[in-house]
Amino acid sequence: MTVPPENPPGRRDAPEGELLDGRGAEPRHAGRARATAALIPIVGIAAVVVLVSAAAITWATTSAPRDDAQPSSAPRYVPAETVTSLPVPDVTQTPAAEDPCALPDVVAALDAGDDPAVIAAVGGGEAFRAAVAAGSLSCVSLSDADHVWVVVNKHRPLDPIDLWPADLVVPEGVSNLVAAGLRPAAAASLTAMADAVRLSGAGEIGIASAFRSYGSQQATYGRHAAERGVAGADAVSARPGYSEHQSGLGVDVVPCGSGCGTLDDVAGSPQGAWIVEHAWEFGWIVRYEEGRTDITGYLPEAWHLRYIGPELARAYHEGGWRSLEEFFGLEAAPDYLDRSPSR
DSSP states (O other), rough: OOOOEEEEEOTTSSOOTOOBBBSBBOHHHHHHHHHHHHHHHHHHHHHHHHHHHHHHHHHHHHHEEEESSOSSOOOOOGGGGGGOSOOOOOOOOOHHHOOOGSSSHHHHHHHHHHHHHHHHHHHHHHHHHHHHHOOOOOOOOOTTTSSSOOOBBBOOOOSSSTTOSSSOOOOOTTTESSSOOBBBHHHHHHHHHHHHHHTTOEEEEEEEOOOHHHHHHHHHHHHHHHHHHHHHHHOOOOOSSSSSGTOEEEEEEEESSSSSSSSSGGGTTTHHHHHHGGGGGGTEEEEEETHHHHHSSSSOOEEEEOOOOOHHHHHHTTTTTTOHHHHHTOOOOOSOSSOOOOO
């Protein structure tokens, strides 16, 4: 009879390398199998990483542009260090504008004495004004009384000084207290304007003074000088040879109804208000305005209108001008250059 040993071998006494479960020993290869099974997930993850890395390298290699590859339509990045200079723009110089005085239409219109055609050929009222003010319209003289753009003031006498226009006509359909005439274009325009004032309901306008000859102006100025002295006369009346009335393009109007008022009645009348708003539409401007005595040399005269034609009057109105001196870029003329009265 075999007697079992007093201390059967346990975990502590098992031979090195064997594992016991309390009932007996396991085979030696069982531990190795479990170790191998534990390594499988790690190996698998490593394999996936290797495969992804290989795919990325392959994509980067095959996607990189080759020297013989066709260029892509997508923009390519150019490193800043490869740009050696900025592109130079191709600027074409624009030739200077042609001298308006060389334009055939301007030449023809001047030869024909057709003022509206001259202004239109230059480019309209504002273009004409700007060219004159800039000194780029040498064929146009502001001293030529044969044209609507003539400027007469204390620095600019008429030429000739005793000018008497040969084509004066009396405006039709306008109350005329002195039977005085105007240049044809101005006379026709005044008739049209008087009709417009009447149709507007503002009343009637009449003519208190229109053309005045050198001799007539001499008498008018002399009367003012006797009453006010030379300085006082110079503020309200032009010396002979320096008056717009003598050009045939200036007129003094008065308000009329059952009768006609005086020059001083114009400013506060419906006719005067209408003139301020609408006279430019017929080619007229109020020549001597409030606040411009230091430029024109005359006290305000709401009754004194000057004809410059519809084209220039529109440019005058739309530009907010208040004197012909400023309109044409001329120097102010508050005093006569020769302070002694003309005789």
